[in-house]
Amino acid sequence: MKITGTLVNYYIHCKRQCWLHGNKVNLEDYSELVKIGKQLHHNKLESNKNAEISIENIKIDKIKGQYLVEYKKSNADIKAASWQVLYYLYILKKKGITKKGKLICLEKNRNVKKTLELRLTDEMIRIIEKTEKHIKELILSEEIPRVKIMAKCKKCAYYTYCAL
Numbered sequence: 001m002k003i004t005g006t007l008v009n010y011y012i013h014c015k016r017q018c019w020l021h022g023n024k025v026n027l028e029d030y031s032e033l034v035k036i037g038k039q040l041h042h043n044k045l046e047s048n049k050n051a052e053i054s055i056e057n058i059k060i061d062k063i064k065g066q067y068l069v070e071y072k073k074s075n076a077d078i079k080a081a082s083w084q085v086l087y088y089l090y091i092l093k094k095k096g097i098t099k100k101g102k103l104i105c106l107e108k109n110r111n112v113k114k115t116l117e118l119r120l121t122d123e124m125i126r127i128i129e130k131t132e133k134h135i136k137e138l139i140l141s142e143e144i145p146r147v148k149i150m151a152k153c154k155k156c157a158y159y160t161y162c163a164l
């Protein structure tokens, strides 16, 4: 099983979301919020044509100088987005490429910086290696994590399914 940056993001955001996505339950194509996010993301990449880079199972928005750059529609879950970037840095590091991370949120929230800089530490690498293992176990589990409706659920593609 290939772990992706999206799975890492979802694992931090919500275990149930990670399980659903990892088991190919895809409602994202029907979510207006996800469509808007993808369009914003697409527009940003269009202005940096040919910038997106695929390495194995990950897709990096851009590499510019010493930075790996990732764009997000909002800073609604900055922690999950940060671990996604750190995961990309980890994959690059395994290939002998050392970069710093830059997370850019396209919709500005007054309380949180629009751009966040990230550095991968040895401690973070240990956490990522454990997280990869936990994600695999979670996805292979036949038991779907229970619904725990939170404020952030309203922006999730699975909301209509979970809130039934």
Ligand code: SF4
Binding pocket: 013, 014, 015, 016, 017, 020, 146, 147, 148, 149, 150, 152, 153, 154, 156, 157, 158, 159, 160, 162, 163
């Ligand atoms: S709606 Fe909430 S509980 Fe359901 S998958 Fe999304 S974040 Fe998780």
